[in-house]
Amino acid sequence: MMTQRISIVENILNANDRLADENRSRLDEFDVFALNLMASPGAGKTTLIEQTLSLLPKQHHVAVVDGDVATSIDADRAAKAGAVAAIQINTGGGCHLDAVMFNQALDKLDLNQVDILLVENVGNLICPSGFKLGTHKSILIASVPEGDDKPYKYPGMYRGVDALVINKIDLLPYVPFDMDYFKKGVEILNPGLVIFPLSCQTGQGIDKWIDWLSKALIDIHNSQ
Amino acid sequence: MHELQITESILKIAMDYATKEGATEITDLYLTIGDLATVVDDSVQFYWNIIAKETIAENAQLHFERIKTELLCMDCNARFHPNPEDFTCPNCGSIQVKVIRGDEFSLDAIDIETEKRK
Numbered sequence: 001m002m003t004q005r006i007s008i009v010e011n012i013l014n015a016n017d018r019l020a021d022e023n024r025s026r027l028d029e030f031d032v033f034a035l036n037l038m039a040s041p042g043a044g045k046t047t048l049i050e051q052t053l054s055l056l057p058k059q060h061h062v063a064v065v066d067g068d069v070a071t072s073i074d075a076d077r078a079a080k081a082g083a084v085a086a087i088q089i090n091t092g093g094g095c096h097l098d099a100v101m102f103n104q105a106l107d108k109l110d111l112n113q114v115d116i117l118l119v120e121n122v123g124n125l126i127c128p129s130g131f132k133l134g135t136h137k138s139i140l141i142a143s144v145p146e147g148d149d150k151p152y153k154y155p156g157m158y159r160g161v162d163a164l165v166i167n168k169i170d171l172l173p174y175v176p177f178d179m180d181y182f183k184k185g186v187e188i189l190n191p192g193l194v195i196f197p198l199s200c201q202t203g204q205g206i207d208k209w210i211d212w213l214s215k216a217l218i219d220i221h222n223s224q
Numbered sequence: 225m226h227e228l229q230i231t232e233s234i235l236k237i238a239m240d241y242a243t244k245e246g247a248t249e250i251t252d253l254y255l256t257i258g259d260l261a262t263v264v265d266d267s268v269q270f271y272w273n274i275i276a277k278e279t280i281a282e283n284a285q286l287h288f289e290r291i292k293t294e295l296l297c298m299d300c301n302a303r304f305h306p307n308p309e310d311f312t313c314p315n316c317g318s319i320q321v322k323v324i325r326g327d328e329f330s331l332d333a334i335d336i337e338t339e340k341r342k
Contacts, residue, residue, distance in 0.1 A: 008332060
């Protein structure tokens with residue numbers, strides 16, 4: 001019997017990251033611009049998707065992948081709102097989507113028919129930030145009723161995203177929410193992050209989000 | 225919540241390497257976890273005790289090395305350990321910082337037993 005030490009130094013999430021890279025190549029091959037939408041439960045991810053579907057110029061074909069612990073309520077809403085396809089992933093208790101689940105969802109889509117793919121992650125401000133999917137941009141949807149301390153409490157999530165939506169600004173008069181304190185927390189974690197304060201209820205501010213999305217789509221096509 | 229999945233990855237990586245070396249037992253695993261990686265040691269240990277049962281890693285000890293977050297200020301080049309909620313440079317007040325250490329999450333080495341010298 002002999003004992004020996006084997007050096008490994010392998011990133012434990014490597015397998016996920018490798019598959020995320022494959023997912024990205026597949027999206028690029030079909031010219032699909034994919035966004036990973038993350039938020040806490042109830043922030044308004046599905047409502048933002050519905051609004052985005054109705055306001056984006058109709059020449060864009062948008063598909064939606066919905067991650068939830070259970071039910072197909074969200075995918076049904078997306079299909080009704082005009083998505084060319086809506087795939088529901090039930091994680092069966094899992095707290096986040098990972099590259100494997102996203103890969104399986106891509107198998108179910110005809111990517112030739114899709115320009116924009118909106119991925120609605122499981123409602124959770126912690127775990128989704130740790131698992132790459134292979135999407136081009138990560139978007140965080142915060143909302144006013146959650147409170148202005150969330151950047152301070154969930155730094156990992158706020159640090160890793162490419163754009164931030166602050167939903168439900170129509171509730172600002174009724175809820176204690178210090179926008180300056182909130183934005184300061186964001187700036188510390190993610191300097192220069194583009195922020196869209198908006199309300200999916202009243203429509204205020206959504207035009208800027210749609211403009212950004214349209215421009216990002218053009219940029220990604222030009223860079224390929 | 226996702227520590228089960230992570231622990232399964234750790235076991236898989238360790239088993240792949242151990243099998244290649246003809247191990248009869250895995251006795252120790254050395255893991256590095258940065259403070260920015262949202263992984264809880266106790267939770268990994270809890271799942272390990274369940275999923276490693278009846279494998280050659282059943283009696284293995286998990287060793288965790290925690291890495292403190294270290295940042296580099298892009299304006300004044302100061303290196304510092306921030307407190308968890310404020311990444312502002314204590315030297316010049318800049319918020320343009322880069323993470324140097326703290327987001328690691330790796331299996332660095334394992335100790336194995338083999339029947340005989342190769």
